[in-house]
Amino acid sequence: MSSAPVHAPASNDVIATIRDKALWIRRRSFQMVYEAQLGHPGGDFSAADILATLFFGVLRYDPERPDDPGRDRFVMSKGHCTGAFYSVLAAAGFFSESELSTYMQPLSRLNGHPNRNYLAGVETNTGPLGHGLPVATGIAIAGQIDAAGFRTFVLTGDGELQEGSNWEAALTAGHRRLENLTLIIDRNRLQQGARTEETASLDPLDDKWRAFGWQVEVVDGHDHAQLLEVLSASPRGRGRPLCVIANTFKGKGVSFMHDNVAWHHGVPNKEQYEQAMAELV
Amino acid sequence: MSAAVSVESGFFDCRDSFASTIEALAAADERIVTVVSDSVGSSKLNGFRSKFPERMVNVGIAEQTLVAVGAGLANGGKVPFVSAASCFITGRALEQVKADIVYTNVNVKLIGQSSGVAYGELGPTHHSIEDMAWLRLLNNLTLIVPADPWQTEHAIRAAAAIDGPVFVRVSRMPVPALEHAGAFEVGKAEVLFEGDDAAIIANGTMVHRALAAAKSLAGEGIRARVVNMATVNPLDEAAILSAARTGAIVTVEEHSVRGGLGGAVAEVVTAHDPVPMRIMGFPGFLPTGSAEWLMEHFGLTAAAIADAVRQTISRKR
Ligand SMILES: Cc1ncc(C[n+]2csc(CCOP(=O)(O)OP(=O)(O)O)c2C)c(N)n1
Ligand SMILES: [Mg+2]
Numbered sequence: 001m002s003s004a005p006v007h008a009p010a011s012n013d014v015i016a017t018i019r020d021k022a023l024w025i026r027r028r029s030f031q032m033v034y035e036a037q038l039g040h041p042g043g044d045f046s047a048a049d050i051l052a053t054l055f056f057g058v059l060r061y062d063p064e065r066p067d068d069p070g071r072d073r074f075v076m077s078k079g080h081c082t083g084a085f086y087s088v089l090a091a092a093g094f095f096s097e098s099e100l101s102t103y104m105q106p107l108s109r110l111n112g113h114p115n116r117n118y119l120a121g122v123e124t125n126t127g128p129l130g131h132g133l134p135v136a137t138g139i140a141i142a143g144q145i146d147a148a149g150f151r152t153f154v155l156t157g158d159g160e161l162q163e164g165s166n167w168e169a170a171l172t173a174g175h176r177r178l179e180n181l182t183l184i185i186d187r188n189r190l191q192q193g194a195r196t197e198e199t200a201s202l203d204p205l206d207d208k209w210r211a212f213g214w215q216v217e218v219v220d221g222h223d224h225a226q227l228l229e230v231l232s233a234s235p236r237g238r239g240r241p242l243c244v245i246a247n248t249f250k251g252k253g254v255s256f257m258h259d260n261v262a263w264h265h266g267v268p269n270k271e272q273y274e275q276a277m278a279e280l281v
Numbered sequence: 282m283s284a285a286v287s288v289e290s291g292f293f294d295c296r297d298s299f300a301s302t303i304e305a306l307a308a309a310d311e312r313i314v315t316v317v318s319d320s321v322g323s324s325k326l327n328g329f330r331s332k333f334p335e336r337m338v339n340v341g342i343a344e345q346t347l348v349a350v351g352a353g354l355a356n357g358g359k360v361p362f363v364s365a366a367s368c369f370i371t372g373r374a375l376e377q378v379k380a381d382i383v384y385t386n387v388n389v390k391l392i393g394q395s396s397g398v399a400y401g402e403l404g405p406t407h408h409s410i411e412d413m414a415w416l417r418l419l420n421n422l423t424l425i426v427p428a429d430p431w432q433t434e435h436a437i438r439a440a441a442a443i444d445g446p447v448f449v450r451v452s453r454m455p456v457p458a459l460e461h462a463g464a465f466e467v468g469k470a471e472v473l474f475e476g477d478d479a480a481i482i483a484n485g486t487m488v489h490r491a492l493a494a495a496k497s498l499a500g501e502g503i504r505a506r507v508v509n510m511a512t513v514n515p516l517d518e519a520a521i522l523s524a525a526r527t528g529a530i531v532t533v534e535e536h537s538v539r540g541g542l543g544g545a546v547a548e549v550v551t552a553h554d555p556v557p558m559r560i561m562g563f564p565g566f567l568p569t570g571s572a573e574w575l576m577e578h579f580g581l582t583a584a585a586i587a588d589a590v591r592q593t594i595s596r597k598r
Contacts, residue, residue, distance in 0.1 A: 113404045
């Protein structure tokens with residue numbers, strides 16, 4: 001086991017590690033996007049703290065045994081944010097960090113969207129939005145049938161929740177009281193072209209999940225201690241799936257990208273890249 | 282003809298032609314509305330939105346609802362142009378396309394944007410190289426794959442004029458403006474280069490590559506006819522049977538080799554007097570790479586098309 005056990009108290013060491021990793025994910029993913037001149041850096045940055053917390057404070061996994069049936073599962077439903085996802089997988093030891101520089105190059109295993117047939121640590125292929133939660137629900141049902149100890153986590157975007165498939169899965173997971181299932185919503189309030197609330201509004205989002213039979217926690221998605229606390233709390237006896245609404249900002253960490261929809265799939269020029277790297281310290 | 286924006290000098294993004302045409306059509310016919318799924322920018326519909334804000338329906342990231350809302354708008358007397366990435370408007374909403382649009386037979390225009398491998402590095406989930414095979418099964422859906430900005434404009438105009446379901450596959454891969462033989466007619470192929478030694482039947486972004494292949498073959502004394510088969514349904518059977526009389530057919534499409542234009546042509550050819558054929562396209566799920574790289578890697582180039590013509594001619598009976 002390479003990471004802190006689940007239920008470990010939030011020691012200062014763990015928080016410090018998460019902070020370092022989150023910064024590293026932002027810097028490394030932005031370098032990948034800059035070099036490829038492709039990617040989704042705004043969503044990489046809104047998710048960086050969530051991913052760092054999961055992989056360095058919550059999930060139980062062994063990169064040497066990625067198929068271990070007892071591993072915790074993580075499903076990256078917002079599969080367009082491979083800059084951050086591949087960075088955290090490399091940092092966690094699933095493949096070498098040097099491979100990150102092949103991002104989106106011909107024949108690279110690091111496709112624009114994650115492929116489990118190429119990379120360990122990817123549970124299911126994503127890219128089309130609205131697939132991760134239904135697949136994660138299936139994984140959690142398998143765990144429920146077997147009374148297995150593993151937990152299943154899934155990270156979605158917020159615009160992504162406009163896909164009806166999420167709500168079908170929400171019904172199933174609520175109905176089956178899948179306490180081993182945790183959904184984290186990257187609530188950056190921006191989708192591809194505009195704000196979620198100006199497109200197909202989601203609020204009140206917490207009430208929606210409660211109405212579907214889920215427990216809801218609302219946290220600051222850039223606060224590692226808050227994330228660690230809700231995500232590592234034992235699900236036993238909860239009797240319901242958990243939805244963590246993580247309030248975030250697209251482009252978090254770089255002033256000119258902050259809460260700016262242009263950075264959904266905007267890519268930096270040299271000047272912007274250098275300014276961003278100067279700010280990401 | 283509306284002006285398309287030049288991508289690289291002499292090359293055009295057909296989405297621009299779609300956008301200017303739909304704006305012109307909407308100005309003349311107030312029943313026309315657009316329906317999008319967080320796909321305003323990727324459909325190049327920012328201009329339409331500022332001109333006709335109340336005539337754009339953005340359902341959010343929800344393609345099944347996108348297509349079904351289109352069906353409902355048609356029922357309410359609108360002429361909806363439903364526009365999203367080709368991979369999602371087909372694959373994600375296939376049952377809505379089948380049941381709500383085509384089987385119900387409503388007056389909805391589906392615009393599949395950035396089709397083929399235009400999304401390159403974003404991989405097989407975003408490639409749309411199965412769409413023609415899926416849609417070809419829906420027999421009363423008119424299917425048009427324009428080859429350049431002029432043909433895109435005329436395909437959109439023709440779609441608006443048809444009272445029934447139409448799918449137009451719009452590419453964003455840069456293509457040159459072609460010299461056309463005459464007016465665009467749905468269901469009618471056009472011969473862009475004459476020849477009787479073999480026939481290359483292509484559509485969409487492959488037409489200009491097929492033309493380049495035919496021109497280089499002409500230098501060797503091989504005359505290959507180039508047939509631009511922009512309408513995949515209904516198919517111009519006469520043009521296919523005429524192509525078969527050359528004794529060798531090569532089909533080329535920015536699509537899987539299974540079930541697309543090549544399959545459609547083969548169905549016609551085998552029902553009559555079969556001739557040697559070669560179907561060029563993509564083999565299936567593709568590895569990582571840019572759109573251009575994928576086309577090179579999988580032999581969708583003028584040079585590879587010319588090779589295929591030579592080989593197919595050598596198999597003539
Ligand atoms: C089914 C589907 N439709 C459309 C897209 C294109 N797309 C990619 S990302 C995106 C916006 C996602 O917004 P959100 O879920 O809020 O993600 P984030 O803000 O975290 O990037 C869209 C529309 C897609 N990948 N899948
Ligand atoms: Mg978002």
